[in-house]
Amino acid sequence: MAKTQTFVDKSKKKGVSDLISVKVVTTERSEKGTVKFNERFVKVKDLAEVEKAVKG
Numbered sequence: 001m002a003k004t005q006t007f008v009d010k011s012k013k014k015g016v017s018d019l020i021s022v023k024v025v026t027t028e029r030s031e032k033g034t035v036k037f038n039e040r041f042v043k044v045k046d047l048a049e050v051e052k053a054v055k056g
Contacts, residue, residue: 019043024054 021043028036042053 017043019045020047022047022050022053024050026054 021041023039024042025037025039028038030036042050044050044053
């Protein structure tokens with residue numbers, strides 16, 4: 001029996017998003033003086049919106 005769906009067919013169905021995924025790294029300083037790095041991914045339409053996404 002032949003395959004009815006290929007990998008290419010599956011990838012075409014997902015669609016392409018116009019959002020850009022950006023990795024944002026923020027720092028926190030503890031009372032002891034050590035630094036902790038927090039990182040997360042934010043999706044934005046334009047790189048100018050990164051600051052708004054981080055604060056909000």
